[in-house]
Amino acid sequence: MHVVSGKGGTGKTTVAAALALALAAEGGRTLLIEVEGRQGIAELFGIAALPYQERRIASVSAAQLGLPTDGVTGSGNGGSGGEVFALAIDTEQALLEYLDMFYKLGRAGKALQKVGFVDFATTIAPGVRDVLLTGKACEAARRKGPDGRRAYDAIVMDAPPTGRLTRFLNVNSEVAGLARFGPIHSQAQAVMRVLRSPETAVHLVTLLEEMPVQETVDGFADLREAQLPFGGVLVNMVRPPVLDxxxxxxxxxxxxxxxxxxxxxxxxxxxxxxxxxxxxxxxxxxxxxxxxxxxxAERVELEREQRADLQQLRLPTYELPLLSEGVDLGGLYRLAGELKRQGAA
Structure with missing residues (x-):
């Protein structure tokens, strides 16, 4: 599972979508998850608003990303390309699903929805919302198909901004401490096992500007303190050199x-x-x-200083170019190709 975060305005949703395409390019099945209710994924791919249902939004191959295809072998379909599915997690629907799964409420859950309990629970206790969002993502990561294989080769989560990322990911640890037994405790522990496993990586998106870089440095410090696994630094919108x-x-x-x-x-x-x-x-x-x-020249010097700060993190760093014409679907595939070429996927 790849968790993608970053300061607002750094393009984390775009980078998360590009990473999902890159991960699927060699024949895998990737699930791209949105948790903030902004329908950013639908806008990027030029499709209708996503329902609370996993839906295929793209097919992708190495050739589409401008990559060599000789000897490419996909895990899902022999190297002919893979698929990207998307899910916009609806908090209300996730809570009803949770209540039915663990408490078998069935129609009673629908009744709670009608009297406004679901909305009340997710509004009055923001932690409940984060538990549901992370829980749904981790369920998708653990899920297996009829053949016993995992339903998805990779999960990419477009996570909340860096400022609240650590609390968002660590909320189940707090819940497990409060509810010391029962299904809530078990579910919270299961989620944290996924989030802290070596198969999860948290990536932070930044620009070569002072505030985003500082927030990235602070974000990795918070992740380290919370014992959450690192991925890489994704530097977005890098301008091409104009002067030597x-x-x-x-x-x-x-x-x-x-x-x-x-x-x-x-x-x-x-x-x-x-x-x-x-x-x-x-x-x-x-x-x-x-x-x-x-x-x-001032910009070049600023970027040099910010790169030096990022290098001190000693983490894999990947750079994506600024697309002067904006990010359309073609641009998204171009960014995915860059990530693939640099080894981020």
């Missing part, structure tokens, strides 16, 4: 003459023939270009 290192180092100097000459040689002087006329034609471009170069 020498140009970045030189932007603080006085280079107006060199810039004017280069612009003239590039033909930006228009129809001007003489050196004076060319200089006059390109003059309005010089200061804006130098200002952009300085801004780019």
């Amino acid at each position: 290192a020498a140009a970045v180092a030189a932007v603080d100097g006085d280079h107006r003459e060199e810039v004017a000459t280069a612009l003239g040689e590039a033909g930006l002087g228009g129809r001007a023939r003489t050196g004076t006329a060319v200089r006059a034609a390109v003059e309005p471009l010089i200061d804006p270009l130098l200002e952009q170069a300085r801004e780019h």
